[in-house]
Amino acid sequence: MNYIPEYGVFSFFSLPFIIFLLLKQVHPNSTASSHAEDAILFDMPTSGGEDKSVFVIGGGISGLSAAKYLIQAGCNVTLLEQREIVGGNNDPYLENDEHHATTVIITLPAQQPHYLHLCREYGIEQTPHEFEDLKGSIVFEGRELNTKMGSGIGSFLKLIYREATLKELLDGFIIFWRLYRQFKLRPESSKSVADVLGKRLVNSTVFTHFYMPWVGINTWCRFEDVGRQPAHVFAAFIFEYALAIHIRDKTAKFKEDYWCVLDGRLIHKLRDRLQSSERYTQHMSTKVSDIERNSEGKLTINAEGGRSWECDAVIVTSQPTQALPILDGIAPKRLTHELEKWDQMDCYVLFHTDFSDIGKKPWLHQTHRNENTGKLYITNTIKPRMGDLDAKYLITFVYNTENYLDFIANHMDESTVVKLYEPKLPIFNLDNSVNRNSVWREIDAQCNDVFWTQACRSGLQYHNNGILSAKRVVRRVLGQKW
Numbered sequence: 001m002n003y004i005p006e007y008g009v010f011s012f013f014s015l016p017f018i019i020f021l022l023l024k025q026v027h028p029n030s031t032a033s034s035h036a037e038d039a040i041l042f043d044m045p046t047s048g049g050e051d052k053s054v055f056v057i058g059g060g061i062s063g064l065s066a067a068k069y070l071i072q073a074g075c076n077v078t079l080l081e082q083r084e085i086v087g088g089n090n091d092p093y094l095e096n097d098e099h100h101a102t103t104v105i106i107t108l109p110a111q112q113p114h115y116l117h118l119c120r121e122y123g124i125e126q127t128p129h130e131f132e133d134l135k136g137s138i139v140f141e142g143r144e145l146n147t148k149m150g151s152g153i154g155s156f157l158k159l160i161y162r163e164a165t166l167k168e169l170l171d172g173f174i175i176f177w178r179l180y181r182q183f184k185l186r187p188e189s190s191k192s193v194a195d196v197l198g199k200r201l202v203n204s205t206v207f208t209h210f211y212m213p214w215v216g217i218n219t220w221c222r223f224e225d226v227g228r229q230p231a232h233v234f235a236a237f238i239f240e241y242a243l244a245i246h247i248r249d250k251t252a253k254f255k256e257d258y259w260c261v262l263d264g265r266l267i268h269k270l271r272d273r274l275q276s277s278e279r280y281t282q283h284m285s286t287k288v289s290d291i292e293r294n295s296e297g298k299l300t301i302n303a304e305g306g307r308s309w310e311c312d313a314v315i316v317t318s319q320p321t322q323a324l325p326i327l328d329g330i331a332p333k334r335l336t337h338e339l340e341k342w343d344q345m346d347c348y349v350l351f352h353t354d355f356s357d358i359g360k361k362p363w364l365h366q367t368h369r370n371e372n373t374g375k376l377y378i379t380n381t382i383k384p385r386m387g388d389l390d391a392k393y394l395i396t397f398v399y400n401t402e403n404y405l406d407f408i409a410n411h412m413d414e415s416t417v418v419k420l421y422e423p424k425l426p427i428f429n430l431d432n433s434v435n436r437n438s439v440w441r442e443i444d445a446q447c448n449d450v451f452w453t454q455a456c457r458s459g460l461q462y463h464n465n466g467i468l469s470a471k472r473v474v475r476r477v478l479g480q481k482w
């Protein structure tokens with residue numbers, strides 16, 4: 001119990017003042033500072049790419065936004081996508097022309113400024129989730145801890161206070177504080193969640209049953225990743241997103257600073273706008289195998305099936321493990337070395353109609369024990385539009401094959417599964433997620449005509465990070481600085 005000496009000096013009456021001062025503090029080299037830098041909007045060039053032929057590999061949000069900004073600068077763009085549709089991990093289920101979100105469900109637009117800016121440019125209105133008064137649950141050792149999303153930090157703490165024990169409250173608060181300190185008050189460092197919390201707190205019920213299904217599910221942190229996920233990444237979800245202490249894009253105040261539906265509209269708008277440009281070509285069902293450089297220094301892109309194209313520059317936008325075999329030997333060593341640092345996680349997204357656990361709630365976070373391995377795992381079941389309590393479908397996220405098998409065998413009626421999605425997710429670790437902006441600024445500066453970007457390069461690998469990183473790479477393709 002080492003928190004008493006740390007906080008014991010604070011008298012009860014000075015606490016609010018100290019909290020106010022702390023909220024104002026931010027270390028210049030903290031994750032909070034680099035996130036603030038990432039939130040700054042910058043102009044994208046409207047010329048400089050004339051007669052330049054650029055290939056974009058991958059049609060997720062990163063590839064589509066890279067293509068958009070390249071065309072805006074005058075480049076001729078060809079996009080190659082291995083699947084028959086664009087969207088990448090943003091993969092909706094379509095039924096009678098109706099769009100049901102599957103992997104991508106929610107955003108706080110004020111915290112995703114580059115995403116918000118692009119939506120505004122295309123006239124895409126944000127659709128709020130009307131669930132301010134609805135309580136979802138985190139299942140907590142047989143109890144249901146009911147919390148509201150978007151209710152603000154005060155109500156959030158009040159709800160927890162009502163339902164948790166004193167020990168859970170204390171442990172929960174210490175965890176909260178240590179993560180806050182790591183995110184905002186200290187320079188970003190390669191300290192894992194386990195390093196920062198220590199063994200006792202990592203094994204506490206509040207971490208296992210509250211923080212993991214609430215935060216871990218959103219930062220792609222399984223129980224086996226607690227010793228390798230940087231604490232600042234885990235904390236970023238809490239302080240940049242879930243409780244959003246600072247609004248990143250102040251222009252969104254009162255209008256777009258609430259939870260909104262993140263559906264396929266932006267993907268579809270980008271797709272349609274690109275297709276209407278005469279400088280744009282796309283080839284679907286085209287899997288790129290490698291890139292070569294010929295004797296004149298021109299690049300050749302080779303796809304499976306024997307097709308190939310020449311171009312001046314290429315941006316690969318697929319996930320690190322997918323990009324590595326394509327870029328090995330053609331991209332700067334520093335870039336491929338960085339890609340080698342990423343592993344991939346198997347993610348299962350069950351699109352189903354088993355309402356037995358969630359009932360009328362908008363969402364349900366749970367921690368289960370795998371009956372075969374004996375290990376803990378987390379799930380999140382959610383209504384794609386959380387305000388719609390009569391929703392027709394549910395989504396459940398599960399990580400790892402053995403946990404997916406356990407979940408369908410023991411926790412749901414498998415016959416209710418309408419569709420199964422198996423997206424892959426790049427895993428954050430202590431080697432690939434510390435001071436990423438300086439790493440990637442240097443690597444991009446070393447690239448001349450072969451580039452890589454993907455949502456995992458900065459932040460929490462959400463849409464904003466895909467768009468921001470694509471913008472930075474496009475500026476480099478055009479010979480400009482980030």
Ligand SMILES: Cc1cc2nc3c(=O)[nH]c(=O)nc-3n(C[C@H](O)[C@H](O)[C@H](O)COP(=O)(O)OP(=O)(O)OC[C@H]3O[C@@H](n4cnc5c(N)ncnc54)[C@H](O)[C@@H]3O)c2cc1C
Nearest residue numbers: 058060061062082088089103105106288318455461462463
């Ligand atoms: C379960 C889940 C839930 C999520 N929830 C949210 C959320 O609520 N909010 C949010 O903002 N984000 C969410 N995300 C994250 C978001 O979906 C991703 O960050 C985003 O889709 C990544 O986009 P990307 O373009 O960088 O990469 P990807 O989507 O991975 O796109 C890469 C593309 O490259 C293609 N490709 C790969 N290899 C090749 C090749 N050799 N040749 C040609 N094409 C190739 C792939 O087919 C793919 O289309 C979620 C993701 C998952 C999986």
